[in-house]
Amino acid sequence: MRQSMTGFASHSGDHGDLRWIWELRGVNGKGLELRLRLPDRIEGLEPLVRSAAGKRLARGNVQVSLRLSGAAEEGASELDETGMARVLDAIARIEAAAGRRGLALEPSTAAQIVALRGVMASGQFSVDSTELRKALLTGFEAALDAFVEMRCREGAALHAVLSAQLDEIEGLIRDAAQAVEARRDEQAERLRAQLARVMDAADSADPVRVAQELALIAVKSDVTEELDRLSAHVDAAHDLLASEGPVGRKLDFLMQEFNREANTLCSKSGASALTQIGLTLKTVIDQMREQVQNVE
Structure with a gap:
């Protein structure tokens, strides 16, 4: 199931006369960065927490904190x-x-x-540290379950938004193709005028250079490849959203390709209607890229 990188969860419990509460907060990030705030006196807890989180999370900046209270804790410093x-x-x-x-x-x-670190020393808990560590790890797993569940809910909402944006981009590509067809006669007339100017100078020009100029005129006005690549990018994005596992980085890279094709479309449009479609396309792509930043 698709996950967002943002989320929050907490889980509390007790062990003997010691009460505890786990909290997890996540925001987006390029990779997985775990920031743990755990009591120093519980030996072996940190690697277990990192291992458990690493098995469930692939990306995001996640802050994990554990707060202890109760007689065992109050007498431990x-x-x-x-x-x-x-x-x-x-x-x-x-x-x-x-x-x-x-x-x-x-x-x-x-x-x-x-309140500064190092001023207060930790004493010994009045409870067995092995059993306490086991209870705290069980509590962390429960908090992690809730955290992943929230990220999945956020991910489902993101999936719906991204799918709708891809549908909008598909519609704009169809509009662009129709605009290209509508401007065909106007474009043909413009090419004939440009060709006439080139041919007027053909007697004194290098034939190779003339051929190059003619090819350049045709390339500058043809947006077929851009529209085809945009359609291919839409298909690729749909496939990524339907796939399993983290896809955020791949989607982010794909958004760069979307933007590149939209920029080229605008620069080669040669018609106000097509330019307007290209600008709208860039706006939707930019909005989609903002959403992609939160996808795991």
């Missing part, structure tokens, strides 16, 4: 004298450096310093 000394030394150096530059800093409060 104490002041780390060594860590506090390092933090205070760092604050003193920062304040001294700021003073040398004429900068005045507000004094730090005890509450602010206590």
Whole structure:
């Protein structure tokens, strides 16, 4: 099932007198980037979380956080004298450096310093760490299930939007083909005039150069290849949306090809009606590309 890269999920539970809550938040990204905020004192939890997430997610910037509370957690921290000394030394150096530059800093409060990493040391849980880790991992799997489910719902909505945009592009391609047919007589007259100008100078011109100029005139006014390639890109996009697994990067590359053909169509149109269709086509392609950025 198609997935979006955006989503949110949380799952809470308890183990003994310890309460916990998992939260997952995701936004789009080029690859899979997991940012974990886990308590340091639970050994072996991080690699298990990364492994579980890596099996279910392929792309996106995903922030995973675990919050613990309860008697076991509340009694698990104490002041780390060594860590506090390092933090205070760092604050003193920062304040001294700021003073040398004429900068005045507000004094730090005890509450602010206590909240800094390394000031409080972790003690031991009153519960078995192996069983706790197992319970937390089970909770994470449940949160991950909810997260993937939300991404799938978002992905289904994206699929519908992208399919509708592809249908609109198909309609514009048909309109462009009709506009090309409507301008055929006008185009033929223009080519005859251009050909006459070339032939007027043919007596003194290099025959090879004359042939090149005639070929160039024909190529500059023909948009058949552009329309054919646009139709092929529409088919390719439909196939990608119908396929299994992550397709976001392939769709993003395909959107670049869509845009290239639309630009060429506009530059070669030679008629206001065809130019207008080309501009509308570029607008729809741009809107579609924005949606594609969220596809896993």
